[in-house]
Amino acid sequence: MKQIRAQIISSSEVIPGVYLLWAQAAEIAALSQPGQFVMVRCGEGYDLMLRRPLSIHGISQDGSKLALLFAVVGWGTRWLSQRRQGESIDLFGPLGRGFVIDPGSRNLLLLAGGIGIAPLIYLAERALAAGCSVRLALGAETASQIYPRYLLPEGVEPVIVTADGSVGERGLVTDLLPRFIDWADQIFACGPIPMYRTMAATELARPVQVLLEQVMGCGLGTCFGCRIETRQGMKFVCKDGPVFELRDVIWEEIKEPASREAVIL
Amino acid sequence: MDLSVQLAPNNKHGLLLSNPVIAASGTFGYGTEHAQVIDIQRLGAIICKGTTLNPRAGNPQPRLAETACGLLNSIGLDNIGVKALIEDKAPIWCQWHVPVLVNIAGESIEEYAVLAQMLEGVAGISGIEVNISCPNVTAGGMEFGVSAEAAAAVTAAVKRGNSLPIIVKLSPNVTDIVAIARVVVNAGADALSLINTPKGMAIDITKRRPILGGISGGLSGPAIKPIAIYMVYQVAQEVAVPIIGCGGIASADDALEFIMAGASAVQVGTAILGNPRAPLDVLEGLECFMEREGIGQLSQLIGAAT
Ligand SMILES: Cc1cc2nc3c(=O)[nH]c(=O)nc-3n(C[C@H](O)[C@H](O)[C@H](O)COP(=O)(O)OP(=O)(O)OC[C@H]3O[C@@H](n4cnc5c(N)ncnc54)[C@H](O)[C@@H]3O)c2cc1C
Ligand SMILES: Cc1cc2nc3c(=O)[nH]c(=O)nc-3n(C[C@H](O)[C@H](O)[C@H](O)COP(=O)(O)O)c2cc1C
Numbered sequence: 001m002k003q004i005r006a007q008i009i010s011s012s013e014v015i016p017g018v019y020l021l022w023a024q025a026a027e028i029a030a031l032s033q034p035g036q037f038v039m040v041r042c043g044e045g046y047d048l049m050l051r052r053p054l055s056i057h058g059i060s061q062d063g064s065k066l067a068l069l070f071a072v073v074g075w076g077t078r079w080l081s082q083r084r085q086g087e088s089i090d091l092f093g094p095l096g097r098g099f100v101i102d103p104g105s106r107n108l109l110l111l112a113g114g115i116g117i118a119p120l121i122y123l124a125e126r127a128l129a130a131g132c133s134v135r136l137a138l139g140a141e142t143a144s145q146i147y148p149r150y151l152l153p154e155g156v157e158p159v160i161v162t163a164d165g166s167v168g169e170r171g172l173v174t175d176l177l178p179r180f181i182d183w184a185d186q187i188f189a190c191g192p193i194p195m196y197r198t199m200a201a202t203e204l205a206r207p208v209q210v211l212l213e214q215v216m217g218c219g220l221g222t223c224f225g226c227r228i229e230t231r232q233g234m235k236f237v238c239k240d241g242p243v244f245e246l247r248d249v250i251w252e253e254i255k256e257p258a259s260r261e262a263v264i265l
Numbered sequence: 266m267d268l269s270v271q272l273a274p275n276n277k278h279g280l281l282l283s284n285p286v287i288a289a290s291g292t293f294g295y296g297t298e299h300a301q302v303i304d305i306q307r308l309g310a311i312i313c314k315g316t317t318l319n320p321r322a323g324n325p326q327p328r329l330a331e332t333a334c335g336l337l338n339s340i341g342l343d344n345i346g347v348k349a350l351i352e353d354k355a356p357i358w359c360q361w362h363v364p365v366l367v368n369i370a371g372e373s374i375e376e377y378a379v380l381a382q383m384l385e386g387v388a389g390i391s392g393i394e395v396n397i398s399c400p401n402v403t404a405g406g407m408e409f410g411v412s413a414e415a416a417a418a419v420t421a422a423v424k425r426g427n428s429l430p431i432i433v434k435l436s437p438n439v440t441d442i443v444a445i446a447r448v449v450v451n452a453g454a455d456a457l458s459l460i461n462t463p464k465g466m467a468i469d470i471t472k473r474r475p476i477l478g479g480i481s482g483g484l485s486g487p488a489i490k491p492i493a494i495y496m497v498y499q500v501a502q503e504v505a506v507p508i509i510g511c512g513g514i515a516s517a518d519d520a521l522e523f524i525m526a527g528a529s530a531v532q533v534g535t536a537i538l539g540n541p542r543a544p545l546d547v548l549e550g551l552e553c554f555m556e557r558e559g560i561g562q563l564s565q566l567i568g569a570a571t
Binding site for chain 2: 001002003041046047048049050051090092214215216217218220221222223224225226227228229234239253254255257258
């Protein structure tokens with residue numbers, strides 16, 4: 001892992017309130033795996049003591065550039081959204097253990113709840129390159145929040161679900177599970193914790209990996225800030241995760257990170 | 266230019282650091298994790314995560330909450346326990362040039378004593394930092410660090426059990442830190458670290474609940490720096506042992522404030538989370554300052570403002 005200053009190549013609001021940022025970061029991109037993340041220094045001076053964990057959204061073909069996709073939800077992400085092309089940001093990564101595609105898996109079902117699409121695009125790209133078939137269930141509140149089609153990797157089969165039914169089917173991504181479960185060899189999910197709770201409460205006859213978010217201090221396993229108890233013992237979300245087997249997480253014990261967006265924005 | 270400091274002049278082993286910049290307990294793990302990120306051998310010393318007799322699970326999530334220029338933590342002493350530390354970490358430290366100090370925490374005086382005995386003679390350990398900001402379970406849960414009697418008893422127990430330099434880390438959650446410092450030094454402390462975190466709290470107004478799973482937490486970061494500096498300043502004039510300043514240090518300027526207030530060395534904690542290079546930045550900044558001001562020996566600056 002490396003701590004680098006990465007120059008921003010482009011940054012744009014691809015969904016209202018959600019930014020796609022590309023940065024020059026060969027030292028991190030080249031070593032990264034889908035599901036891994038970077039810790040981004042946000043703010044100036046001593047404003048914000050902690051870095052912000054953001055998943056690696058993709059890397060360029062030559063491995064020199066790295067993409068982040070982030071929702072503006074507070075001070076840090078707002079600061080990051082205001083950074084422009086040519087400016088540099090301080091990145092630290094790649095960190096954590098990412099998704100693992102079993103060698104025998106052919107058909108992969110990816111479930112994205114809202115901004116949970118961020119790490120799954122990178123996973124889809126890798127999976128397609130490895131010859132897998134990828135079905136991507138994209139869920140959001142409403143049509144405008146759906147990840148734009150022009151950004152989807154070629155070959156991905158998207159299935160769209162919105163809570164208000166404004167595009168695609170009406171419902172939640174998890175509603176699609178019964179339809180695709182038999183097809184899938186493996187399931188990968190990223191989304192809000194209630195989505196995982198729903199999945200955990202359903203009998204799923206397939207291995208499921210999920211990306212878990214907890215507030216993190218260091219990203220390295222030194223501060224013990226993100227430790228959780230799992231069925232495999234105490235784990236660092238940052239170092240042993242953030243990807244976990246769905247069944248290993250004790251969902252009743254998991255807390256959602258606090259939100260203060262109402263005041264901040 | 267000489268940045269070296271002797272932090273335990275009266276101890277038979279001594280504790281000579283090549284420079285005064287130390288990575289603080291709880292923010293640098295066991296040192297091993299950062300070895301891949303920065304040149305840890307350049308540090309003055311490393312203090313490992315607070316270690317208890319048995320491994321501990323710690324507090325419920327969330328354990329961290331940012332506040333203005335600060336951080337609240339309620340980790341609850343989640344750690345691997347002293348046995349794993351001796352078996353898995355100390356052998357790695359043996360091969361390092363940088364001295365490693367073990368931060369210990371107990372729930373009874375007996376537990377501190379046993380920890381000290383277990384660490385006696387373990388290769389790879391250069392000293393012990395005693396965290397007395399832990400609840401004294403046998404005496405109703407009050408922190409050892411807030412009672413002069415309990416603080417002195419812990420210090421004496423650790424001293425009896427271990428011949429290495431013993432540094433006692435004081436809690437700021439007291440009415441008179443000078444009084445605690447005095448009794449701890451009388452009980453044999455070779456040096457003092459100050460400060461540990463003042464207690465604080467943050468509320469999630471959406472959920473109308475405390476943010477931290479442990480309800481309250483320790484406040485760290487630049488927000489506490491002036492409190493820490495004043496405590497160092499007060500204590501430095503009253504005790505004869507070296508003081509290690511800690512609390513909100515993120516730059517060489519911060520470190521210099523502590524040194525001029527009377528600290529012989531400094532610890533960098535929370536700043537490492539935002540910037541893993543912070544301790545090295547502090548070190549390089551100190552070198553620049555000494556160069557610019559024509560100061561040959563760091564000791565010339567200790568207590569310069571008192
Ligand atoms: C491994 C991992 C990967 C992530 N990947 C992405 C991603 O690709 N895109 C994206 O938009 N978001 C992602 N998140 C969530 C993102 O880290 C938070 O939205 C972000 O930290 C909020 O920072 P803020 O300053 O804007 O908000 P604030 O609310 O001001 O942050 C306050 C504190 O809470 C923490 N925090 C707030 N929300 C979360 C959260 N959901 N998870 C963890 N910590 C949180 C912050 O890091 C900070 O310490 C990821 C989180 C984790 C743990
Ligand atoms: C996440 C975290 C964990 C900590 N764990 C310990 C610990 O185990 N033992 C201890 O004595 N101090 C612990 N501390 C306190 C620090 O060592 C230090 O005294 C305090 O944070 C003030 O310094 P700072 O502002 O530079 O962080 C911890 C601090 C933080 C932020």
